[in-house]
Amino acid sequence: MSEELRLLVRSELGAVSKVHAECFPVDPWSVRDFMELLAIRGASGHLVASSEAGITAFILDLIGPDDAEILTIGVAPAARRRGLARVLIADLMKRARHKGARRLLLEVAADNHGAIALYNSVGFVLLGERPGYYRLPSGKADALIFGVSLARTAEQS
Ligand SMILES: CC(C)(COP(=O)(O)OP(=O)(O)OC[C@H]1O[C@@H](n2cnc3c(N)ncnc32)[C@H](O)[C@@H]1OP(=O)(O)O)[C@@H](O)C(=O)NCCC(=O)NCCS
Structure with a gap:
């Protein structure tokens, strides 16, 4: 299967929001939610797609002068652990x-x-906690804040 990682374009937001709903059934994002986030300066979306399977994974991120942030990431259930x-x-x-x-x-x-x-496996460390940060139909849930330094290692420079 020839998969490619590429920039998400606006016409794909409907398809991406469907994959998002599979990943986050309790709090799916609408096309409008995606559009509002992507309108923020420094925000962009990328996806993995193939002609056979369509869109299988997405990430939305915000890159600022000092910190970058993952706004959301999801992989379709059938494409996980690859x-x-x-x-x-x-x-x-x-x-x-x-x-x-x-x-x-x-x-x-x-x-x-x-x-x-996943985050531990790619080097993130726990920086803090936000008790009751997520408001869900089932009640409040705690959020953990993770971070990883982007300083170049000797191999990367
Ligand atoms: C979390 C999620 C994005 C992982 O996507 P994925 O493509 O399956 O992850 P990868 O295959 O790149 O996994 C890399 C490593 O992360 C860890 N990992 C990923 N998913 C895991 C799971 N369900 N249980 C345990 N370890 C896991 C493993 O160490 C894995 O390496 P391995 O497969 O060699 O053991 C996916 O399960 C998902 O979309 N979940 C629902 C949405 C979500 O929770 N998003 C994150 C919100 S903050």
Whole structure:
């Protein structure tokens, strides 16, 4: 299967929001939600897609002068554990470094053990906690803040 990682274009937002709903059934984002986020200076979206499977993974991020942030990341259930999230994060780290950002940050629900394992596996460390940050139909949930330094290592320079 020939998969490619590329910039998300506006005409694909409907398809991306469907994959987002598969990844986040409790809080799916509409096309409008995506458009509002992508209108922020420094925000962009990237995806993994193939002609056979369509869009299988996405990431939205915000790259600022010092910090970059993962706004959302998701991989379609059928495409998980094939390294797609890791590839999207590695690509974001490269883009953020290129633009001079020094740190990559994210927030994750404290009970999202799969995502936390992913972030640990690519070098993120726990920076803090926001108790009751997420408001869900089932109640409030804690958020954890993770970060990773984007400083160049000897191998990368
Ligand atoms: C979390 C998510 C993005 C991971 O995507 P993925 O493409 O399956 O992840 P990868 O294949 O790149 O995984 C890389 C590593 O992360 C860890 N990992 C990923 N998912 C994991 C899981 N469910 N359980 C345990 N470890 C996991 C593993 O160490 C994995 O390496 P391995 O497969 O060699 O063991 C995906 O499960 C998803 O979309 N979940 C729903 C949305 C979500 O929670 N997004 C994050 C919100 S902050």
